[in-house]
Amino acid sequence: MGFDLVGPFGDTVSTHTAGASLMAFQVFNTFVAQCSACGVPSGVTATAPACTTATVSWSSGSQATGSTVEYGPAGFTQGQGTTVSAAASGTVNLTGLTPGTSYDVIVQDMCNGTTSGWSTAVTFTTASGPLPTLNPNFTVISMNPVTISFTANASGQDTVGWAFSNGAIQGGDAVTQAFSSNGPAFAVAVAANACGIVADTVYFTVGLDDLNLTSLRLFPNPTAGQFTVEFSHLDAEDVEFRIVTLTGAVVAQLSRHADAGTVRETFDLSKTPAGVYLVEVQTTSGRSVRRIVLER
Known part of the structure; x- marks a missing residue:
């Protein structure tokens, strides 16, 4: 046996399907008791939540002429959320939401100058992905x-x-x-x-050719592995040599004190992969960078 439970104003508040089991004192559905012809909306759902959007739908009573949807962060106080006006038994797309956030949504119907109570809050959570990917x-x-x-x-x-x-x-x-x-x-x-x-x-x-150490030269260049860095300077000072890849990885590094005059330093990259490298020379009087090509 099937039957509908109908409110005093003609609204169907619960339905029992024929053939479904029913026992004495069984609670087979819940509803909000109405004292007005403007019934509380039912069947409120929030579907397809994306990162910043969600779709809310509901069913209104027969007397409803329109609806108001209010939503906000989960647990928000009614009256302090964001409201959207909609048609009765409508669907609303919520936008501008925050990814990975839980929200509550409630719905109220309007019936020719009167309003219903608010529906029970439905909670949904926006998605937090997928984020873009990069491979620079x-x-x-x-x-x-x-x-x-x-x-x-x-x-x-x-x-x-x-x-x-x-x-x-x-x-x-x-x-x-x-x-x-x-x-x-x-x-x-x-x-x-x-x-x-x-x-x-x-x-x-x-690595740019600069004017701080104008006499800086590398030889031989290209090289099969061993090469010499040579430059002249006027004063005794500390010198730092660095050989790096184009992405900044240090291949070799040496610091020493050099007397005034011609400075020579030999490096061996015979066990280093072929490619283009930068040779940096830093002194107290300046800095210069040159390219060295390593061939096999």
Whole structure:
């Protein structure tokens, strides 16, 4: 046997389906008792919550002419949330939500000048992903000034761009940037979508021919492994030599005191992979960087 439980104003507040079991004193559904023809909305659901959106739907009583949806962080006090007006038995898309956050939503009907009570709160949680992904890389395309091509290889993003250690900012996945100062540098790839922002940093060393040690030379260059660094200076001073990859990894390093005159230092990279490296020479009077090509 099936039956409907109907309120005093004609609203069906509960239904028992024919063939379903029913025992004495069994509670087979719950409802909010009404003292007004404007019944409390039922069947409130929040579906398909994404990172910043969710869809709310409900059923209104037969007397309803419209509805008000109110939502806010889980546990919010009615009257302090965000309200949205909608048609009776409607559907509302909530936007501008915070990823990975729980919200409560309640619904009230309007019936020709009167309002119903608020529905029981329904809780939903927005998604926290997927976030964009990045796999940045770069290629040196020219020297003096050092000009580098950067590619973020972003996926799942709405926007992507770059921020550089020299203060420059560029939008786009693939960009080109020139650097006019020697030394360690970096580039930050940033991608964003509705779920959030991710960033990844690549590090490298900028090597420009400068005027601080004009006599600096490397020979032989290219080299099969062994080469000599030579320069002249006027005063006795401490000298630091560094050989680094284009990404800034130190391959060899040496510090020593050098008398005035010609300075020579020999390095052996015979066990180092072939490629282009930067030789940095730092003295109290200046700093210079040269490229050395290691061939096999």
